[in-house]
Amino acid sequence: MPSDHLCAYYDSGRCRSCTLLGWPYERQLAEKQRSVEGLLSAHPGLAWLPPARSAQLGFRNKAKMVVTGTVEQPVLGILRPDGTGVDLRECPLHTPGIAAALPVLAEFVTRARLTPYDVASRAGELKHLLVTESPDGELMVRFVLRSTEAEARIRKHLPALRDRLPTLRVASLNIQPAPKAVLEGEREILLTEEQTLRMRVNGLDLHLRPQSFFQTNTAMAATLYRDARAWVAELDPGTVWDLYCGVGGFALHLAGPGRRVTGVEVSAEAVASAETTRREAGLERVELLAGDATAYALGAGTAPDLVVVNPPRRGIGPELAGWLEESAATTHVVYSSCNAQSLARDLAAMPSLVPVRARLLDMFPNTGHYEVLTLLERR
Structure with a gap:
């Protein structure tokens, strides 16, 4: 093809x-x-x-999106060698639930006033969005932040996000303060009562916590x-x-x-x-x-x-x-x-x-x- x-x-x-x-x-x-x-x-x-x-296509159950751009026009995707972002929210590798969620999450960045992190100036807060979809279509969303500065705003707007994404089961903040190419930090702050995403595989419910690895x-x-x-x-x-x-x-x-x-x-x-x-x-x-x-x-x-x-x-x-x-x-x-x-x-x-x-x-x-x-x- x-x-x-x-x-x-x-x-x-x-x-x-x-x-x-x-x-x-x-x-x-x-x-x-x-x-x-x-x-x-x-x-x-x-x-x-x-x-x-x-x-x-449509097989990848996890999106690891670098967030660049601005609050009003966030870019979710990858970094070019020069540090600028390429928006890949329509990447066809992702499962359908992730593909549907990424535009909603981009809107949430604007609504919650989450400033994308700029590598060159080391300014901003939101570094990555990590989104996982279970075989049952449920979602885990992790906001990788430089600090907890935006926690209150994210909590305030989370109910509206869950209205827009009714399949969202687990949401968390991951705090990664280091100014280096590390995907996530050690500290995780759960925002939802649900703590695990059920990955139903061969009739067995494998539970996935935010910092747990699962095949993509x-x-x-x-x-x-x-x-x-x-x-x-x-x-x-x-x-x-x-x-x-x-x-x-x-x-x-x-x-x-x-x-x-x-x-x-x-x-x-x-x-x-x-x-x-x-x-x-x-x-x-x-x-x-x-x-x-x-x-x-x-x-x-x-x-x-x-x-x-x-x-x-x-x-x-x-x-x-x-x-x-x-x-x-x-x-x-x-x-x-x-x-x-x-x-x-x-x-x-x-x-x-x-x-x-x-x-x-x-x-x-x-x-x-x-x-x-x-x-x-x-x-």
Whole structure:
């Protein structure tokens, strides 16, 4: 499909974030598959499942909008290299609810007199708008501010915003005072009684707090968790660790009769989100802990039958890879990676854990990025 049928921003050159948007989708998938197979070519016995296909547009459940311009004419989008803004409120990647909400939020900036932050002069208050839509069409909106100066005005006008956006469930202020390229700060101020957004995935309500991470492509996240659940069901381990568990996507999907699952995540907010889901679902044999995944494994004294790892782009690193290599009791590892280069490096550090099955999931269509799920078996 020609690019001019997909995105006016791309065709006009105003935004080229989707670097592969000009390619037919079949070519995108084929190139990603070629890339990941090349990076994992040291493992010739690896069986590849067909790649999981994504919608090209309307899939992105989170908008991270830099706010520039003026109070009267705010710009929601990205920054050019010169520091000026490009308005992307009609970006076709976003889910329909986000696309409908962004113009309303732009009006709210004017109504609440939220001065956009100017990077060059370090003046202004509103830095970003972060908007997430759940599969049920509910919204979480976060205002990333330099200070709490605008809090009273935002609270005053919030009822009117909720009238305009009846699907708004969670609203918060995030305070990020640092004059540097950091998306959000540590302090969060909830403005609504509701504290979590329900991300309904495969019949499971995963709760998302403002500072919790969730995959930006809900359909691909659901496929990822279903695949992992099916692979683990074949093996039927008695004990499972989910390291880097986030809001519990893997851990809570893998819970089952007679199986004990432990999830470990450094973000206390994410663990609190996962604990809410665990409690609602009545999963008594799931334990969720806030802490460093590597430190937990090295200090545990025992090893489970199966370990799931879903690390950030840097991978699991030499310490955890070394521990997994030496933990003979762990017969299988399910590795979910958003960076096949670090995955290949980690696999090289675990030669007794042989990758036997893998699948590419097109979590980030129109870019060179993807997720790959790999099953490792001890030999």
